[in-house]
Amino acid sequence: MDSLPDDEPALWRRFIQFRDPQDREVLITRNAELARMHAATLFAKRQIPEIEFGEYHQYALMGLIEAVDRYNPDRSASFRTYASHRIRGAILSGIEKHCEKQQQIVARTRIREERFQELLETVTATERDPFLRLVDLAIGTAIGYMLEDSSMYQTQEHAYDHNIYRSRELLDLARALDALVNTLPSQEQAVIRYHYYHQIRFDEIAAKMGLSKGRISQLHHHALKNMREHYDQLHLLRTDY
Numbered sequence: 573m574d575s576l577p578d579d580e581p582a583l584w585r586r587f588i589q590f591r592d593p594q595d596r597e598v599l600i601t602r603n604a605e606l607a608r609m610h611a612a613t614l615f616a617k618r619q620i621p622e623i624e625f626g627e628y629h630q631y632a633l634m635g636l637i638e639a640v641d642r643y644n645p646d647r648s649a650s651f652r653t654y655a656s657h658r659i660r661g662a663i664l665s666g667i668e669k670h671c672e673k674q675q676q677i678v679a680r681t682r683i684r685e686e687r688f689q690e691l692l693e694t695v696t697a698t699e700r701d702p703f704l705r706l707v708d709l710a711i712g713t714a715i716g717y718m719l720e721d722s723s724m725y726q727t728q729e730h731a732y733d734h735n736i737y738r739s740r741e742l743l744d745l746a747r748a749l750d751a752l753v754n755t756l757p758s759q760e761q762a763v764i765r766y767h768y769y770h771q772i773r774f775d776e777i778a779a780k781m782g783l784s785k786g787r788i789s790q791l792h793h794h795a796l797k798n799m800r801e802h803y804d805q806l807h808l809l810r811t812d813y
């Protein structure tokens with residue numbers, strides 16, 4: 573490859589024409605400080621202290637790379653002006669998605685804790701044998717995690733497209749579990765779908781169905797037991813779950 577031109581306009585013209593990866597890398601490197609500057613500015617004004625500067629800088633670099641790939645000097649203002657908008661937008665968008673993901677994680681953790689506590693109380697009240705109580709609790713928890721995974725796959729199938737084997741495996745599991753849920757009595761089925769497929773808490777399900785929270789816990793426990801009894805019929809016993 574010929575030596576790279578020192579002047580920015582010539583470099584841009586060559587990159588636009590040939591899309592050479594080395595030219596692209598030079599353009600990104602030359603403007604990396606611009607990305608850092610915007611990251612530092614927004615980081616100084618941050619309202620969420622838990623997010624570190626590295627996150628801001630990473631989003632800024634992503635915005636810079638996107639700007640380099642999309643910039644056309646014949647149609648846009650100077651690159652620094654064009655890139656600045658892209659970089660700031662990438663940072664703000666990235667932080668927003670980061671916060672949404674953290675909120676989802678916190679909400680899901682709370683739902684899991686509530687579910688485990690409700691299941692523990694129900695199992696304790698209905699099973700006297702300590703060993704069988706432990707088995708009941710463990711299997712119920714395991715089925716719960718499987719239901720969560722399958723419901724996430726049903727709504728976010730694209731997240732597994734890069735792994736064909738994993739994608740097919742999760743699709744099979746999701747379909748089998750959904751078929752299993754369909755075998756449940758109507759009230760149990762409703763509780764499972766509300767709680768696992770829509771991430772609704774037990775007290776909210778109780779309000780929706782006009783029942784007590786305790787009754788919802790019982791229906792949830794009975795539903796998991798019914799699913800366990802039909803487990804073998806749908807060939808769901810897998811060593812990796």
